[in-house]
Amino acid sequence: MTDIVLETRGLTKYYGGVQALEDANFILRAGEHVAVVGDNGAGKSTFVRQITGVEQRTAGQIFFDGRETNHAGPLEAREAGIETVFQTLALADDLDVPSNLFLGRELFKFRLGPFSWLDRKTMRERTLEALKTTAVKIPNVDNPIRNMSGGQRQCVAIARTAAFASKLVIMDEPTAALGVQETAQVENIIRGLKERGVPLVLVSHNLRQVIDLVDRIVVFRRGRIVASLNKGETDGNDIVSYITGVKGSEPAHG
Amino acid sequence: MSQTNHGLGGLKYDPTKKSRASEWNVLAALVLIILVFEGLNRLNGTSFLFNMRDNVDTLFNQQRLDIIILQVSITGIIALGVTQVIILGGIDLSAGSVVGATAMITMSFAQTALVNGAPNPKAVFGDWAMDLPVIVPIAVGLVCGTIAGMINGLLVAYTKIPPFIATLGMMVSARGVARWWSNGQPVSFPTESYGELANGDVLGKLTFGLFSWDGQNPAVVFVALAVLFHLIMIYTLYGKRSYAIGSNEAAARMSGINVDRHKVLVYTIAGMLAAAASVLLTSKNLTAQAGMGVMYELDAIAMAVIGGISLSGGRGSIVGTVLGAGIFSVIISGFTSIQLDAYYQEMVKGAIIVGAVVLDQWRQKGRVRG
Ligand SMILES: Nc1ncnc2c1ncn2[C@@H]1O[C@H](COP(=O)(O)OP(=O)(O)OP(=O)(O)O)[C@@H](O)[C@H]1O
Numbered sequence: 001m002t003d004i005v006l007e008t009r010g011l012t013k014y015y016g017g018v019q020a021l022e023d024a025n026f027i028l029r030a031g032e033h034v035a036v037v038g039d040n041g042a043g044k045s046t047f048v049r050q051i052t053g054v055e056q057r058t059a060g061q062i063f064f065d066g067r068e069t070n071h072a073g074p075l076e077a078r079e080a081g082i083e084t085v086f087q088t089l090a091l092a093d094d095l096d097v098p099s100n101l102f103l104g105r106e107l108f109k110f111r112l113g114p115f116s117w118l119d120r121k122t123m124r125e126r127t128l129e130a131l132k133t134t135a136v137k138i139p140n141v142d143n144p145i146r147n148m149s150g151g152q153r154q155c156v157a158i159a160r161t162a163a164f165a166s167k168l169v170i171m172d173e174p175t176a177a178l179g180v181q182e183t184a185q186v187e188n189i190i191r192g193l194k195e196r197g198v199p200l201v202l203v204s205h206n207l208r209q210v211i212d213l214v215d216r217i218v219v220f221r222r223g224r225i226v227a228s229l230n231k232g233e234t235d236g237n238d239i240v241s242y243i244t245g246v247k248g249s250e251p252a253h254g
Numbered sequence: 255m256s257q258t259n260h261g262l263g264g265l266k267y268d269p270t271k272k273s274r275a276s277e278w279n280v281l282a283a284l285v286l287i288i289l290v291f292e293g294l295n296r297l298n299g300t301s302f303l304f305n306m307r308d309n310v311d312t313l314f315n316q317q318r319l320d321i322i323i324l325q326v327s328i329t330g331i332i333a334l335g336v337t338q339v340i341i342l343g344g345i346d347l348s349a350g351s352v353v354g355a356t357a358m359i360t361m362s363f364a365q366t367a368l369v370n371g372a373p374n375p376k377a378v379f380g381d382w383a384m385d386l387p388v389i390v391p392i393a394v395g396l397v398c399g400t401i402a403g404m405i406n407g408l409l410v411a412y413t414k415i416p417p418f419i420a421t422l423g424m425m426v427s428a429r430g431v432a433r434w435w436s437n438g439q440p441v442s443f444p445t446e447s448y449g450e451l452a453n454g455d456v457l458g459k460l461t462f463g464l465f466s467w468d469g470q471n472p473a474v475v476f477v478a479l480a481v482l483f484h485l486i487m488i489y490t491l492y493g494k495r496s497y498a499i500g501s502n503e504a505a506a507r508m509s510g511i512n513v514d515r516h517k518v519l520v521y522t523i524a525g526m527l528a529a530a531a532s533v534l535l536t537s538k539n540l541t542a543q544a545g546m547g548v549m550y551e552l553d554a555i556a557m558a559v560i561g562g563i564s565l566s567g568g569r570g571s572i573v574g575t576v577l578g579a580g581i582f583s584v585i586i587s588g589f590t591s592i593q594l595d596a597y598y599q600e601m602v603k604g605a606i607i608v609g610a611v612v613l614d615q616w617r618q619k620g621r622v623r624g
């Protein structure tokens with residue numbers, strides 16, 4: 001049991017009358033890469049938001065790193081070692097790339113409370129290193145990211161997550177806005193995480209990608225986990241039939 | 255050689271051809287406006303900037319420059335705070351009233367016991383509050399600004415009242431405090447050292463007489479504060495957080511920034527800056543009146559907006575505001591120099607504010623992305 005990184009028991013989230021997530025039982029083991037798939041509105045992002053402390057769950061328990069956790073906010077989750085690429089990018093449009101990469105964990109020349117002096121040079125250098133691993137094309141990292149393309153912004157968010165990855169990485173549709181080359185590169189980053197032994201929860205609609213990359217596929221439908229399929233024992237058609245409800249009308253254990 | 259591969263992933267990027275910072279446009283506008291007024295004055299055989307009288311031996315029209323600089327300085331100090339609040343994505347309508355309330359309270363601790371040998375006719379307190387060391391009224395003033403700013407910040411951050419409403423409440427209440435403090439009576443006759451604050455020659459003292467700028471201490475303080483906050487906004491965590499919150503509050507929260515606490519801090523600093531302006535203003539005038547600072551908040555907001563600070567937050571700079579303050583004061587003095595009636599001045603002032611905001615909206619439309 002000690003190799004379980006993340007476990008949810010009966011995780012439930014209602015938005016008013018909307019039952020977005022219902023009794024989700026999910027387990028992620030050390031080093032394991034798991035995909036979360038399902039139709040639009042199936043509750044995937046909701047699931048992510050509960051684990052990362054962005055929202056407070058209606059019911060259920062979350063265990064992370066051997067302890068029951070109750071992250072009051074995303075910062076606590078991050079400090080506990082959960083790095084996340086959110087579907088709605090958590091970037092500040094008017095800041096440049098280094099500022100975004102280090103948003104909330106700036107490096108300093110000297111500390112003086114809120115007036116701590118930023119070490120802009122080091123942050124910029126580290127940013128360039130981190131971005132090289134994503135092969136993202138960005139003309140000038142010193143420009144505000146407002147002026148960058150959707151894919152470029154996505155790559156900034158992914159580079160941020162990969163650079164700070166420690167105990168668990170969660171990516172909510174990281175390649176949704178990306179071109180062919182960038183997608184391949186993000187997939188390489190994910191393989192790199194696998195080699196480093198960093199466990200991953202990957203939300204994706206791209207079944208080809210999912211079957212390629214992860215060890216296990218968890219299917220969400222209408223707020224419930226309906227299947228947990230090992231990569232070797234399933235294929236695209238099988239997954240689709242769970243997503244659409246042809247198979248698995250009974251709730252399953254993720 | 256001009257095309258260099260500075261970009262990531264082989265994208266072409268030529269660092270020598272950086273797009274021009276918007277501050278340059280504001281500077282160009284400032285120069286242009288000065289030239290226009292110079293031209294208009296020349297039509298009447300006068301000059302806007304230069305001394306035309308033979309009996310005075312200076313190159314520039316010293317009197318006018320002094321007025322412009324003083325105007326920039328006092329309201330400009332307020333604008334420094336307002337700028338930070340706007341960059342944060344908020345607004346501060348209370349600054350002018352905070353100036354008024356702070357003026358009355360501060361001056362009550364700055365009074366001198368004897369005026370021309372007679373007891374101070376405007377004394378607010380008893381003897382204990384007379385001829386206090388100058389640091390006392392300064393501290394009292396800054397505490398007033400801190401309290402007002404902190405209340406603004408707490409309201410905005412924790413009650414989720416829109417900043418417009420929260421600071422409007424403070425605007426009305428602080429003016430009430432100013433009127434109530436001495437039942438509407440002016441508070442006058444400060445100690446000599448208090449009067450020195452604005453009317454002395456701090457630059458001369460600091461440089462041991464190397465540079466002397468008598469009576470322009472507010473300008474010296476304004477420049478010092480502008481430099482200080484310019485550095486803070488660009489090089490410190492405080493500035494980074496302010497821009498981040500103004501540009502995407504949800505992202506800032508998600509990145510672990512304590513948004514609420516930071517808001518309180520920024521509004522508090524804005525309150526302190528308004529108080530600092532109030533101390534200088536009362537020192538300059540050697541009196542405090544309940545109506546002091548009326549509409550200053552709008553002048554300060556106008557300075558910021560003219561300087562390119564976006565009312566939707568996240569964009570703009572202290573440098574922009576300093577230049578915007580320059581434009582604002584030059585226009586006011588320019589109107590006086592061509593003998594435009596005060597009524598027209600106010601109308602045009604209003605038009606300038608609206609025009610600057612419209613310009614900001616246009617700039618943003620240009621940025622809308624798919
Ligand atoms: N803040 C909210 N308030 C009300 N309803 C919400 C809220 N967030 C999500 N929902 C609802 O909860 C359900 C699950 O949404 P969720 O975002 O988790 O879907 P998803 O599986 O991530 O979909 P997609 O693939 O489109 O990203 C949807 O029906 C959605 O409308």
Ligand SMILES: [Mg+2]
Nearest residue numbers: 044045046087
């Ligand atoms: Mg989603």
